[in-house]
Amino acid sequence: MKNVLPIIILLFSVGLAAQEKLNLSLDEAIEFALENNRTVRNAENDIEIAKKQKWETTATGLPQIDVAVDYTNNLKQQVSLIPAEIFGGEPGTFEEVVFGTKHNVTAMATLKQKIFDGSYLVGLQSAKVYLEISKNDKKKTNLDVKKAVIDAYGNVLLAEENIRILEKNKEILEKNVYETQKTYENGLAEEESVEQLQITLAGVESDLSNNMRLRDIAYKMLNITIGADIDTEITLTDHLDDLAIENTIPGLAEQPLLIENNINYKIASNNQRAQELLLKNEKSKALPTLEGYINGGYLAFGDNFNFLKREQEWFGNSAIGLSLNVPIFSSLGRSAATQRMKIELEKAKNDLKETEQQLQLELQRARSDYQFVLEQYQNKKKSLELAERIERKNQVKFSEGMVTSFDLRQAQEQLYTAQQEYLQSMLDIINTKTDLEIVLHNANE
Numbered sequence: 442m443k444n445v446l447p448i449i450i451l452l453f454s455v456g457l458a459a460q461e462k463l464n465l466s467l468d469e470a471i472e473f474a475l476e477n478n479r480t481v482r483n484a485e486n487d488i489e490i491a492k493k494q495k496w497e498t499t500a501t502g503l504p505q506i507d508v509a510v511d512y513t514n515n516l517k518q519q520v521s522l523i524p525a526e527i528f529g530g531e532p533g534t535f536e537e538v539v540f541g542t543k544h545n546v547t548a549m550a551t552l553k554q555k556i557f558d559g560s561y562l563v564g565l566q567s568a569k570v571y572l573e574i575s576k577n578d579k580k581k582t583n584l585d586v587k588k589a590v591i592d593a594y595g596n597v598l599l600a601e602e603n604i605r606i607l608e609k610n611k612e613i614l615e616k617n618v619y620e621t622q623k624t625y626e627n628g629l630a631e632e633e634s635v636e637q638l639q640i641t642l643a644g645v646e647s648d649l650s651n652n653m654r655l656r657d658i659a660y661k662m663l664n665i666t667i668g669a670d671i672d673t674e675i676t677l678t679d680h681l682d683d684l685a686i687e688n689t690i691p692g693l694a695e696q697p698l699l700i701e702n703n704i705n706y707k708i709a710s711n712n713q714r715a716q717e718l719l720l721k722n723e724k725s726k727a728l729p730t731l732e733g734y735i736n737g738g739y740l741a742f743g744d745n746f747n748f749l750k751r752e753q754e755w756f757g758n759s760a761i762g763l764s765l766n767v768p769i770f771s772s773l774g775r776s777a778a779t780q781r782m783k784i785e786l787e788k789a790k791n792d793l794k795e796t797e798q799q800l801q802l803e804l805q806r807a808r809s810d811y812q813f814v815l816e817q818y819q820n821k822k823k824s825l826e827l828a829e830r831i832e833r834k835n836q837v838k839f840s841e842g843m844v845t846s847f848d849l850r851q852a853q854e855q856l857y858t859a860q861q862e863y864l865q866s867m868l869d870i871i872n873t874k875t876d877l878e879i880v881l882h883n884a885n886e
Contacts, residue, residue, distance in 0.1 A: 462674045467594050467684060470667055470677075474590045475583055477668030484575075484582040491575035495568035502561045505553045513545040514746075542742040549738030556733055556763075559725025567718045574711045581704045584879055586666070591875050593663040595868045598681040600656035606860050607649040614642040614853075617836075621846070634846035641850050645857070685867035688874040689815060694808040696881050700800055703880065709796040713789040720782035726775055729767040736760055800880065807877040814869040821859070821866040828852075828859035 465473060475481055518539045525534040555561055618638045624630040664673050700706050737759035747753050768775070835852040838844040 462676070463669065464676045464678055465667075466678045467591065470594050470663070471587050471590050473669070474586050474667040478586045478666065479668055480582055481579075481586055481668075484579040488572070488575045488579055491568075491572040495572050498561075498564045498568040501564070502555045502558070506550065507553075508550045509548075511545075511547045511549075515541070515543050515545075518543060543744045544742070544746050544748070546741045546748050547738060548740075549736055551734060551736040553732060553734045556731040557728075558730045558732075559728040560722055560730075563718055563722040563725050567715065567722070570711060570714050570718060574708070574715070577704060577707050577711060581708065584704065588875055588879065589666050590663075592872060593659065593666045594677065594679075595681070595684075595871050597656065597659040597663050597675075597677060598679070598684070599864055599868050600652055600659045601677075602681050602864050603652045603861070604649065604656060606864075607645055607652060610853075610857060610860075611642065611645050611649060614638060614645055617839075617849075618642055620840070629842075637846035637850050641853055681864065681867050685818065685870045688871050689818070690874065691815065693874065693877060693881075694811050698800070698804050698881060700797060702882075703800055706793075706796055706800060709789075709793040713786070713793050716782065716786040716789040720779065720786050723775065723779045723782045726778075727768055729765060731766075732764045734762055734764065804877075804880045807873070807880050811873045811877045814866065814873045818866040818870055821863040825856075825859040825863040828856040832856040 463473070518541065520537050520539055522535040523538055524530075524532075525536045526532045528536060530536060618635065621630055621635050621638055625632055625635050660675060661671050663675065664671050669675070737757070739755040739757050741748055741753055741755045743753065832852045832855070835844055835849045839846065839849040
């Protein structure tokens with residue numbers, strides 16, 4: 442048994458370690474986030490809360506049954522005076538008497554039912570709208586989380602590509618420095634040539650170290666965004682260049698906007714509907730309310746506590762009735778509340794119109810940005826190809842002594858800039874395409 446226990450612990454530890462590793466494509470990362478992201482979970486909880494609140498509101502108009510049991514122990518019973526002549530005593534004198542018993546028990550059950558209440562009818566409608574608002578908030582949360590995952594996933598890929606390119610650049614520079622150093626030691630090159638290359642190498646090494654740190658941060662940010670533990674080991678199965686090609690859809694910018702399906706428009710519309718119901722509710726407070734009830738119960742009395750005994754006598758009672766409440770005068774309080782709700786409704790209408798205008802502008806901006814990054818991607822790709830050719834030519838010329846190390850360094854710096862701009866252009870395609878799709882298609886998310 443002593444030999445088996447360590448093996449069991451080891452297997453259990455290996456199993457836990459295996460659970461902490463994830464292999465995710467971008468679509469899989471989004472799917473994982475929509476199930477595990479904490480903000481998404483809270484939005485789902487808000488929907489459940491809205492459903493419970495809807496039933497809570499509905500239940501107030503259904504039959505309500507209350508049961509009450511009261512027990513009274515008259516520690517010192519009240520004494521009353523009555524004329525003594527009633528009992529044959531002298532006129533003008535009084536006798537002390539005690540009415541009632543020392544112990545009293547009352548058990549009563551009451552059934553109440555709303556018959557008419559304007560606020561209740563409005564409340565049912567409001568509960569339905571509140572549920573719609575919660576569902577729309579969930580859709581918007583999904584969109585926000587999806588966008589955040591794409592951004593975080595892209596940042597990780599960008600960091601990985603940067604590191605790969607910088608390591609390759611470092612390897613080439615180290616070779617250049619070594620060869621130039623040997624040439625200098627043989628008296629065939631100037632010391633300045635070595636120093637120029639060392640400066641470039643130092644800059645690349647610094648960028649490489651910084652990108653390695655940024656990569657660690659990017660992975661942790663991705664973990665948090667998808668709802669995984671911050672130290673979860675993730676392997677990304679998509680590549681930046683593949684995603685850039687997949688997200689290059691020239692006809693996307695020409696797709697029309699169905700504004701009624703936009704989630705921001707829906708939220709603003711729901712807000713207007715909610716204000717309409719609040720106004721309706723204030724108006725309903727001027728209407729009468731009618732409630733019916735029926736109750737029944739038993740009473741028992743005694744100078745001793747014998748209520749749990751079979752011989753105790755109980756007296757039954759019951760009643761049925763209606764309760765009508767008619768608002769007459771509120772010192773203009775209801776009128777002020779109604780006017781306030783009218784103003785709030787006007788504000789909601791203005792917000793809806795503003796949202797519509799903002800969405801039109803947002804669509805125009807998203808279309809422009811997407812078309813621009815598609816053009817930039819092609820330009821940066823060509824620029825990178827040119828920069829690579831120029832750098833290769835300068836490498837050959839430098840080795841043959843036809844250009845200085847300063848000329849080579851300029852070509853290398855130009856190449857490094859082109860590399861960074863090309864990577865960024867691919868990431869821009871992914872992000873701007875997401876922004877455009879959110880404006881166009883987010884109602885279906």
